[in-house]
Amino acid sequence: MSRIATLSTLALLAQSSIAGLIPRADQNFGKCTNPTIAYVEDQDGMAGFGYKPANLKDFPHGASADIVAITDYICSNLQNVCRAPAASYELCKTASTTAKGLKEKAAADAFNAAITTTPPSPSSAAPPVATPSLVTPKYSIHFSKEQVNFPGTIDPKWWFDQYFLDDGGDPARCKSGSHKMPEGRLLSFSCSGADRRIIPFMKIALNAAVTATIDNTTMKDEERFFKHWNNDFKDDEGEPFSVAVTTFPASVEIDVAIDIPNVGSAWSGSMKYSITEPTSNGCKMCSYLSTAGTTTSAGVKIAEVISETKDVLAKLVAPGAALGMAIVTLGCLTNCS
Numbered sequence: 001m002s003r004i005a006t007l008s009t010l011a012l013l014a015q016s017s018i019a020g021l022i023p024r025a026d027q028n029f030g031k032c033t034n035p036t037i038a039y040v041e042d043q044d045g046m047a048g049f050g051y052k053p054a055n056l057k058d059f060p061h062g063a064s065a066d067i068v069a070i071t072d073y074i075c076s077n078l079q080n081v082c083r084a085p086a087a088s089y090e091l092c093k094t095a096s097t098t099a100k101g102l103k104e105k106a107a108a109d110a111f112n113a114a115i116t117t118t119p120p121s122p123s124s125a126a127p128p129v130a131t132p133s134l135v136t137p138k139y140s141i142h143f144s145k146e147q148v149n150f151p152g153t154i155d156p157k158w159w160f161d162q163y164f165l166d167d168g169g170d171p172a173r174c175k176s177g178s179h180k181m182p183e184g185r186l187l188s189f190s191c192s193g194a195d196r197r198i199i200p201f202m203k204i205a206l207n208a209a210v211t212a213t214i215d216n217t218t219m220k221d222e223e224r225f226f227k228h229w230n231n232d233f234k235d236d237e238g239e240p241f242s243v244a245v246t247t248f249p250a251s252v253e254i255d256v257a258i259d260i261p262n263v264g265s266a267w268s269g270s271m272k273y274s275i276t277e278p279t280s281n282g283c284k285m286c287s288y289l290s291t292a293g294t295t296t297s298a299g300v301k302i303a304e305v306i307s308e309t310k311d312v313l314a315k316l317v318a319p320g321a322a323l324g325m326a327i328v329t330l331g332c333l334t335n336c337s
């Protein structure tokens with residue numbers, strides 16, 4: 001009976017030693033990782049079987065036949081070198097005691113299983129961190145009165161996804177450079193934000209302006225900032241034919257501001273793109289926007305499209321934050337006289 005019990009205990013220990021090889025991410029060993037013990041043979045001048053730290057980078061120690069020499073060393077390093085929290089040091093002492101009563105590989109397995117269980121979280125005693133509640137991004141989007149027409153049905157979002165990129169610097173900017181578009185035109189971006197998490201907010205808003213307007217034929221024409229349409233002609237025999245066209249504003253500027261309640265911080269940023277050689281003008285759009293202000297259906301639609309990504313954006317702000325419906329104001333960069 002006791003023999004069966006011993007065997008099953010060993011089987012359990014063997015299983016947990018597998019888990020012991022992959023310490024869980026929520027464990028805190030200070031500056032160090034993986035404080036487990038390897039069971040080794042004929043190493044570092046030691047004859048026969050013994051123990052040594054599995055992670056020699058953080059726990060440099062030769063092999064020893066005595067597991068206590070290794071566990072004492074690991075626990076002391078956790079405290080003095082790794083600066084691990086007290087809870088992890090206590091866990092190490094408990095793991096040492098468990099290992100001391102066992103022999104051979106089972107001793108290392110027991111230590112590893114114990115040290116890789118989750119220590120009591122010190123944050124449970126810490127005062128609760130303020131969680132931002134509802135975060136409302138405010139956007140001001142300005143379009144140029146100049147427009148660019150490209151032959152064919154092209155997707156502006158493809159161009160923006162391809163070339164509107166974070167340059168990785170701090171403060172954040174977007175990658176500079178001009179990118180060849182059809183008809184020999186060039187597309188370039190400029191943007192900035194003190195916190196780089198603002199960049200996805202701007203990119204999502206730019207793409208939302210495309211999604212909200214490009215294919216919606218029931219929307220007022222002067223609100224379709226991006227537009228797929230057909231240019232109708234008659235051939236020499238008077239037969240009608242049409243050519244697909246995609247219209248972009250030659251330039252769009254987006255400013256965003258986000259107040260983060262309970263945390264007392266605010267983010268802001270701005271981005272702008274420009275396409276060279278505009279061919280037509282959107283004066284109708286500009287005079288419409290100057291009178292309609294914030295009440296345009298395009299503005300409402302853009303806010304709705306931004307809101308479809310609210311889970312992604314809220315995670316950028318803070319864990320537990322929720323994103324409210326964006327406030328979108330539209331206008332033109334310059335007015336027509």
Ligand SMILES: *[C@@H]1O[C@H](CO)[C@@H](O)[C@H](O)[C@H]1NC(C)=O
Nearest residue numbers: 216217218219220297298301
């Ligand atoms: C198209 O625009 C109209 C008018 O602004 C709006 O009511 C409708 O929801 C839009 N349709 C789509 C599919 O976005």
